[in-house]
Amino acid sequence: MFRINENYLKLKAGYLFPEIGRRVKAFADANPEAKIIRLGIGDVTEPLPAAIVTAMHEAVDDMAKRDSFHGYGPEQGYGFLREPIAEQDYQARGVNVAADEIFISDGSKCDTGNILDILGADNVIAITDPVYPVYVDTNVMAGHTGDADKNGRYGKLVYLPVTAENNFTADLPSEPVDIIYLCYPNNPTGTVATRETLQKWVDYALENKCLIMFDAAYEAFVSDDSIPRSIFEIEGARKVAIEFRSFSKNIGFTGVRCAFTVVPKELTVTASCGTEVSLHQLWNRRQSTKFNGASYIVQKGAAAAYTPEGRQQTKALIDFYMTNAQLLVDGLTSVGITVFGGKHAPYVWLKTPNDMSSWDFFDKLLEKGHLVGTPGSGFGAAGEGYFRLSAFNSRANVETAIERFKSVVS
Numbered sequence: 001m002f003r004i005n006e007n008y009l010k011l012k013a014g015y016l017f018p019e020i021g022r023r024v025k026a027f028a029d030a031n032p033e034a035k036i037i038r039l040g041i042g043d044v045t046e047p048l049p050a051a052i053v054t055a056m057h058e059a060v061d062d063m064a065k066r067d068s069f070h071g072y073g074p075e076q077g078y079g080f081l082r083e084p085i086a087e088q089d090y091q092a093r094g095v096n097v098a099a100d101e102i103f104i105s106d107g108s109k110c111d112t113g114n115i116l117d118i119l120g121a122d123n124v125i126a127i128t129d130p131v132y133p134v135y136v137d138t139n140v141m142a143g144h145t146g147d148a149d150k151n152g153r154y155g156k157l158v159y160l161p162v163t164a165e166n167n168f169t170a171d172l173p174s175e176p177v178d179i180i181y182l183c184y185p186n187n188p189t190g191t192v193a194t195r196e197t198l199q200k201w202v203d204y205a206l207e208n209k210c211l212i213m214f215d216a217a218y219e220a221f222v223s224d225d226s227i228p229r230s231i232f233e234i235e236g237a238r239k240v241a242i243e244f245r246s247f248s249k250n251i252g253f254t255g256v257r258c259a260f261t262v263v264p265k266e267l268t269v270t271a272s273c274g275t276e277v278s279l280h281q282l283w284n285r286r287q288s289t290k291f292n293g294a295s296y297i298v299q300k301g302a303a304a305a306y307t308p309e310g311r312q313q314t315k316a317l318i319d320f321y322m323t324n325a326q327l328l329v330d331g332l333t334s335v336g337i338t339v340f341g342g343k344h345a346p347y348v349w350l351k352t353p354n355d356m357s358s359w360d361f362f363d364k365l366l367e368k369g370h371l372v373g374t375p376g377s378g379f380g381a382a383g384e385g386y387f388r389l390s391a392f393n394s395r396a397n398v399e400t401a402i403e404r405f406k407s408v409v410s
Contacts (some may be wrong), residue, residue, distance in 0.1 A: 010148065046320060141336075321346050349387075350386065
């Protein structure tokens with residue numbers, strides 16, 4: 001008889017967003033006249049920038065001719081994309097990242113899970129709480145955790161609470177850990193980390209021989225140059241960190257799928273036999289074996305974001321969503337709601353009014369305002385009493401949502 005990976009049986013009843021979808025569907029089926037506005041999942045709504053659309057059309061035309069047709073591409077990504085990423089995202093900011101340290105993929109969500117293929121099952125893993133659920137669930141699936149307790153926290157994971165009480169800045173672990181997940185600008189709280197905070201984590205990782213998994217999917221939304229956009233802006237980080245970045249939000253690729261992971265060449269680990277092993281080489285081998293690369297057409301589109309026209313249009317797209325975020329912050333604040341984030345990230349993290357639970361507030365917003373957000377408790381036990389709203393929507397929907405929100409909480 002065949003067997004399954006029983007680690008999947010340890011997963012909680014449902015991944016956060018499918019559970020939201022289930023509740024919304026039940027409400028919509030029972031109330032077909034309701035015009036629901038969704039500010040929950042961070043899915044973009046605006047059309048792709050024109051320069052990117054043009055580049056993708058041209059790439060499709062390339063595929064229609066024998067002399068410009070592309071079959072299998074390099075698993076690591078085409079040079080026409082890796083090189084401008086290295087030059088404009090890193091080197092232009094004085095950050096030492098080479099093109100061949102960049103691995104193009106079909107999504108950061110995929111990469112943050114797939115990277116576990118090259119990491120041992122006996123590592124002790126630290127995560128902030130609340131946290132992007134994928135970090136937790138992929139480790140559960142890989143057998144890196146124990147069972148969940150009544151609060152949904154898994155054994156063998158070290159949880160580092162981030163709340164208003166500690167200014168959403170986690171303390172260093174009080175027990176030994178091997179791998180640390182950090183996400184800045186943060187999902188779900190929308191908060192950012194100072195250079196001093198990130199230096200503290202890098203110094204800790206250097207001293208304790210830890211690996212930092214740094215998710216910088218929202219770095220393009222940072223508008224203050226004093227705030228680091230990359231972990232590799234921090235001294236010593238190339239020896240202890242892997243960075244994940246995404247094109248999903250900044251150029252509207254949630255449905256197109258393209259991202260990249262940076263694995264520095266000097267990032268090494270000592271194997272049990274005493275041999276020094278390069279994580280760059282291991283990740284390259286993993287990708288070459290299990291991945292055939294992102295499509296030529298998609299990578300051509302992503303590369304267009306680095307042209308002068310593409311950069312200008314991408315900035316306009318980012319500015320549009322950040323204006324939405326500011327409108328949400330202002331609207332919520334005007335009715336006495338305590339809010340965080342929304343300044344350098346497209347998420348607004350709010351304190352639920354009247355000490356309501358996160359899911360009770362979700363249900364109230366849905367039933368009374370026909371609004372969908374994300375319960376903070378779905379991101380971890382420390383997220384209880386908080387709620388996330390996404391700025392990814394049309395301007396009209398955001399403005400309507402603010403008025404509905406006011407009527408619900410007033």
